[in-house]
Amino acid sequence: MRDRHRPARTRRPPHRRGRPVTARRTITRRAPGKLFVVGEYAVVEPGHPAILVAVDRHVAVTVTGSGGDDVVIDSDLRPEPARWRRRDEGLGPVDGRAPDGLTHVVSAIEVVDALLAERGLRPAPMRVSIRSGLHRAGTKLGLGSSGAVTVAAVSAVAAHRGLDLSPADRFRLALLASARRDPGGSGGDLAAAVWGGWIAYRAPDRAAVLDLARRRGVQEALRAPWPGFGLRRLPPPRGLALEVGWTGRPADTATLAGRLRTRTWREGAARHDFLARSDACVRASIRALERRDDHELLRRVRDARKILTDLDGEARLGVFTAELTALCDAAESVGGAAKPSGAGGGDCGIALLDAGAEKDIARLRDGWAAAGVVPLPVRVRPPEGNTE
Known part of the structure; x- marks a missing residue:
């Protein structure tokens, strides 16, 4: 019978200090x-x-x-x-x-x-x-x-x-x-x-x-x-479809973003103007999503395209390729809103448009294909867990 006042010996877990025991799981x-x-x-x-x-x-x-x-x-x-x-x-x-x-x-x-x-x-x-x-x-x-x-x-x-x-x-x-x-x-x-x-x-x-x-x-x-x-x-848009188009060309995100770290850009007025415009656009987009205002969200995504266009012209980053420009134009021609997603210079872009407008979505995809943009069958992944 074990002494009640003496602590029981416990087995040392195999992953404690010392040579580890290999886990096969x-x-x-x-x-x-x-x-x-x-x-x-x-x-x-x-x-x-x-x-x-x-x-x-x-x-x-x-x-x-x-x-x-x-x-x-x-x-x-x-x-x-x-x-x-x-x-x-x-x-x-x-x-x-x-x-x-x-x-x-x-x-x-x-x-x-x-x-x-x-x-x-x-x-x-x-x-x-x-x-x-x-x-x-x-x-x-x-x-x-x-x-x-x-x-x-x-x-x-x-x-x-x-x-x-x-x-x-x-x-x-x-x-x-x-x-x-x-x-x-x-x-x-x-x-x-x-x-x-x-x-x-x-x-x-x-x-x-x-x-x-x-x-x-x-x-x-x-x-x-x-x-x-x-x-x-954030809640998703109430009645908008998210379409994704791939340009077929990979982009070097680190290089593109790195061009904005030069001393001239960081100390110039253009940087402050860009940040202020981008922040205002994001805040307005958040409000549009929370109010379930799809029309306002489309307007803000078009604003975001313009902000990136101006940034591209100012800093000469190469955000907009011919394919990404065609991607955006095709979406706006059917009443949607579109922009590059991420650094641009290739990779992919997004478009938002009326989820019930099946003919417009088909026209968008046809326009992308004609411009060398590949429609990707991508959907939003539902949220997981909490934010703690």
Whole structure:
């Protein structure tokens, strides 16, 4: 009979300090892509708003325990798996060459590793498999594949190690992972991938967030307030159809957005004017959605196109290609409103028009096809969870 005053011995969990016991279970997590409705470019500035929607196409990440000490990453976008080894400075490629296209996944694993270490847990060897529904024949569609794979990887790796993350935790870990690679990204794609549906989003100050994580750790960064960050759910339009057209050409979002970080642009009056106009357009679009005023929302999306057109002319970014211009014109010719979604320069655009006007929708798609724009069968992904 056990001594009542002596604590019972407990089995040490296999994932505690010391050499980890390999978990053979398989965990799969999916994250949806996104579309910007209004507010792109301005949203990269902390505290400035945008409206996004999540779409019903996903990236899936599957994590399985493996033998040895390495992390093996395979993707349907790569011809062969890549092997990584944990080192003091993070994951490093075993053969010394970092493969292209895996940086977001590697960064997601590193951030989860850091959180595990702060909680007294050791990471385990694993195989990470990526399958993307946000590409066509290996070419990205402009639906936020980088953000979706980051969120899916954070979620799958954390779940595989037994971490129970709230939606807010998943977003914050994903943003830390993304900002370590590119602090210029707004994180709007991450927010859409986590919460789904229609959202109004304001980006946090990524430099401040990264500094917080460096000084006080990842776990504290999950709890502390993030300057500039904001998120709220929005109702969908009452009677509008969302149509998506793909130009067939991928765009380099980071390069396009990076052109606005020059000293001349950042200190000029044009930047302040653009931000003020964009913010006003986003706020008016939020009011239109909340009041279920479809007519007003169409007007604001047309305003957003004009704001991007003026920005393109001022900063010479190359937002509007011939295909994106034709996409917008075709929508307006049938009474709708349209604009590039995201950075432009390729990728895709969106159109909103009367959901009951089937003939107009058919004419729109025909016009797109004639201009070399591929209509995509994409719908809005319903919201998930809460915003806590």
